[in-house]
Amino acid sequence: MSETPAEVDEAVAEPRCRCGYGRDHHMVSREEDHTWFSALVIAIGISQKPIRVRWVCRRCGDGIGEPLELR
Numbered sequence: 735m736s737e738t739p740a741e742v743d744e745a746v747a748e749p750r751c752r753c754g755y756g757r758d759h760h761m762v763s764r765e766e767d768h769t770w771f772s773a774l775v776i777a778i779g780i781s782q783k784p785i786r787v788r789w790v791c792r793r794c795g796d797g798i799g800e801p802l803e804l805r
C-alpha cells in the first residue's frame with residue numbers, strides 16, 4: 735500500500751551537496767543547534783541534547799539533506 739517511486743527513495747537515502755559530498759564526507763561538518771538555554775548550560779560544561787542536527791559542506795556551504803529535528 736505504501737509504494738514510493740524509486741527516484742524519491744534514492745533522493746532520501748543519499749542527500750548530497752552541489753559538490754557531490756554525502757553526510758559522511760570529511761569536508762562535511764555535523765552542526766548541532768541548541769536553544770539559548772542549553773547553549774548556556776553547555777558553556778558551563780554540562781552536555782545537552784541538540785534540538786536539531788544539520789550537515790553543512792565546508793566547501794560550498796550547502797546543507798546536506800534535511801536537518802534532523804530532535805524534538
Ligand SMILES: [Zn+2]
Nearest residue numbers: 751753791794
Ligand atoms: Zn559542497
